[in-house]
Amino acid sequence: MDAETAYCFRHAVLRDAAYQLQLPGDRARLHALALEIMESAARADDLANGAWSGELAEHARGAAQHADEAQGAVFRQREARYRARYGEYLDERFDLPGARAQLELAVALSCEAPVRARAWKVLGEVRRKLGDMEGALDAISRAMGEGQFEPVVRGTLNIILHNICKQIGRTAQAAEAAQQALADFRAAGDREREASALGSLANLFCEAGELDRAEPLYRQALEIFVAGRREREMALCLAGLALTAKLRGRTQEALECMAQAETIHRKREDKRALGILLNNKAYLHGAEVRREILLEALSLHRQALNRRSEGVALADLAETELGAGRLAQAEAFLEQALPILRETRNIPHLAMAHVYQGRLSFQRGNGPLAMSHFEQALQLASEARHRDTEADALWHMAPALQALGRTREAVEMLTRAGQIFDSLGNPVSAAAARDLAASLSNGRA
Numbered sequence: 001m002d003a004e005t006a007y008c009f010r011h012a013v014l015r016d017a018a019y020q021l022q023l024p025g026d027r028a029r030l031h032a033l034a035l036e037i038m039e040s041a042a043r044a045d046d047l048a049n050g051a052w053s054g055e056l057a058e059h060a061r062g063a064a065q066h067a068d069e070a071q072g073a074v075f076r077q078r079e080a081r082y083r084a085r086y087g088e089y090l091d092e093r094f095d096l097p098g099a100r101a102q103l104e105l106a107v108a109l110s111c112e113a114p115v116r117a118r119a120w121k122v123l124g125e126v127r128r129k130l131g132d133m134e135g136a137l138d139a140i141s142r143a144m145g146e147g148q149f150e151p152v153v154r155g156t157l158n159i160i161l162h163n164i165c166k167q168i169g170r171t172a173q174a175a176e177a178a179q180q181a182l183a184d185f186r187a188a189g190d191r192e193r194e195a196s197a198l199g200s201l202a203n204l205f206c207e208a209g210e211l212d213r214a215e216p217l218y219r220q221a222l223e224i225f226v227a228g229r230r231e232r233e234m235a236l237c238l239a240g241l242a243l244t245a246k247l248r249g250r251t252q253e254a255l256e257c258m259a260q261a262e263t264i265h266r267k268r269e270d271k272r273a274l275g276i277l278l279n280n281k282a283y284l285h286g287a288e289v290r291r292e293i294l295l296e297a298l299s300l301h302r303q304a305l306n307r308r309s310e311g312v313a314l315a316d317l318a319e320t321e322l323g324a325g326r327l328a329q330a331e332a333f334l335e336q337a338l339p340i341l342r343e344t345r346n347i348p349h350l351a352m353a354h355v356y357q358g359r360l361s362f363q364r365g366n367g368p369l370a371m372s373h374f375e376q377a378l379q380l381a382s383e384a385r386h387r388d389t390e391a392d393a394l395w396h397m398a399p400a401l402q403a404l405g406r407t408r409e410a411v412e413m414l415t416r417a418g419q420i421f422d423s424l425g426n427p428v429s430a431a432a433a434r435d436l437a438a439s440l441s442n443g444r445a
Contacts, residue, residue, distance in 0.1 A: 032063035032075070050089025054102070057082035080110035084119040091126050099126045107142075117146035124160060133168040133345050140164065155184030155193060162200055167308075169347030169384030175204055195224035195233065202240055207348065209388030209424040215244045232273060235264035239277045246284055247426075254284055275300030276309055279316060291320050311340030315353045322359055330360055351380035351389045355396055362400050370400045391420035395433060402440060411437045 038056055057079050064075035087102035103123040110116045124139035140161045149157070158181035165174035182197040202217035222237040242257035258281050265274040278297035282290040294317045301310040314337035321330035334357055341350040358373035374397040381390040394417035401410035418433035 029063075032059075032067075035059040035063055035075075035078070050085045050092075053082045053086035053089055057086055057102075076109050077112060077115075080106045080112070080119075081115055083109070084115055084122075087119065087126070088122050091122060096126055096130050100130065113147045117143050117149070120146065121157060121160070124164070128160075128164055128167075131343065131345070133164055136164050137161070137168070151184040151188035152190055152193065155181040155188065155190075155197070158184060159197065159200065162204075166204060168345050169380070169386070171204065171208055171348075171385040175201065178204060191224050192228055192230065192233075195221040195228075195230075198224075199233065199237055199240070202237075206240055206244055207388075208386055209247075209391075209426065211244050211247055211424070215241065218244065231264050232268060232270060235261040235273065235277070238264075239280055242284070243280050249428075251284065258284060271300045272304040272306055272309075275304060275306060275313075279309060279313055282316060282320075287320055287324050291317065291324075294320065307340055308344040308346055311337050311344055311346055312349050315341065315349055315356065318353070318356050318360075322356060322363070327360060327363060330356070334360070347380055347384040348386040348389055351377045351384065351386060351393070354380065355389070355393050358393075358400065359396055362396075362403070367400050367404050371397070371404070374400065387420050387424055391417045391424070391429070391433075394420070395429075398436065398440070407440055411440050414440070 035056060038052060038059065060075045060079035060082060064072045064079065067075060083102045084106035087099045087106060090096075090099035090102060100123065103119050103126060106119040107116055107123065110119065120139045120143035124136045124143060127133075127139055128136035140157060144154070144157050144161070158177045162174045162177035162181060165171075165177060178197055178201040182194060182201065185193040185197055198217045198221035202214045202221065205211075205214035205217065218237050218240045222234060222241070225233040225237060238257045238261035242254040242261065245251075245257060246254035258277070261277055262274070262281065265277055275297045278293050278300065282293040282297065285293065294313055298310065298313040298317065301307075301313055314333050318330045318333035318337060321327075321333060334353060337353050338350070338357075341353055354373045354377035358370045358377065361367075361373060362370035374393050377393040378390060378397075381387075381393060394413045398410040398413045398417075401407070401413060414433045414437035418430045418437065421427070421430035421433060
């Protein structure tokens with residue numbers, strides 16, 4: 001043991017021994033005295049930024065242990081306030097487990113609605129970052145139940161709730177939260193937040209294939225962002241409009257919108273936003289160009305530590321390789337994509353990855369394994385209420401059923417797919433599903 005380590009060890013032992021020699025009541029009074037001295041000595045910004053909050057919380061806890069009932073309650077509320085602030089401080093410094101522990105103590109101790117509401121809100125965000133989506137959902141719901149909030153605060157909580165629900169595939173609940181946020185921001189007269197809520201709702205509808213609902217929302221949001229000269233947000237809306245235009249067969253318009261958005265993101269050197277945009281841009285191009293764009297997107301996601309979008313890009317690369325008949329490469333990308341999609345709880349894209357796995361198994365002649373993947377995809381798509389993915393799974397399941405001699409079931413799957421495509425405003429795919437169903441029924445396919 002070197003001299004410095006020996007000194008630290010002996011100092012700690014002596015300190016702890018001296019502490020234990022104090023009578024419990026004396027210890028509590030010393031904690032109370034230390035708390036008062038530190039609060040009076042600390043600068044306002046030291047208390048505000050949370051740097052001293054952890055130590056102050058410990059002194060408040062110690063002071064409460066042998067105080068009378070009334071004074072103990074006062075110290076416990078002070079401890080709760082400091083633990084809540086210390087949790088935020090640790091969150092800002094990426095110590096998420098530490099932040100969670102402090103915030104959970106804060107909500108357990110506090111009787112003050114504003115402190116509890118803020119602590120639950122931050123705890124929800126921390127749990128989301130740690131991948132505990134159900135815990136995050138519970139925390140944000142509790143924050144919203146703590147009392148009345150100003151419209152902007154309530155709207156912000158609803159946007160957080162929207163993001164969590166979307167991430168775990170609760171599409172209907174996500175839409176409800178975004179619509180409530182939109183109403184909150186409009187009530188507050190906050191135009192920029194209103195536009196952000198419009199964009200969130202448009203993204204949700206676009207991903208679910210509800211293009212008739214998505215496109216006007218993107219246009220409303222874009223108009224507000226252009227007026228406010230918010231370039232990054234303008235680019236996000238343009239990318240959304242490009243995707244809806246592509247899906248509606250307006251390819252030239254899609255290319256123009258995407259080019260404007262890409263120019264903005266490259267100028268701002270926004271790797272995260274550019275990577276997400278390239279994921280969408282890829283589907284405006286043929287297979288080989290798409291592959292190169294997706295590889296660039298994948299690299300950007302990894303640089304930006306964006307695991308969720310990394311999983312999406314890997315799944316998209318697998319689908320591109322499947323289309324080109326490169327089955328080994330498709331399998332390699334899927335092996336990387338599936339764990340990430342599960343880790344990030346990206347239910348809609350996990351469902352699509354199982355569709356790709358089913359297609360891969362079917363092309364390799366393994367019909368039962370293909371059916372297993374298609375069934376998993378349907379279950380996940382149903383859980384996420386992701387109608388577009390459900391229709392895609394039904395469409396690809398039909399050939400596998402036919403190959404297994406289950407033609408009647410194949411026709412049923414195609415009929416259901418056609419109905420979903422119709423409900424999503426996709427008449428071309430709906431007609432194709434009906435035609436194939438008719439061919440199977442008549443024994444022509």
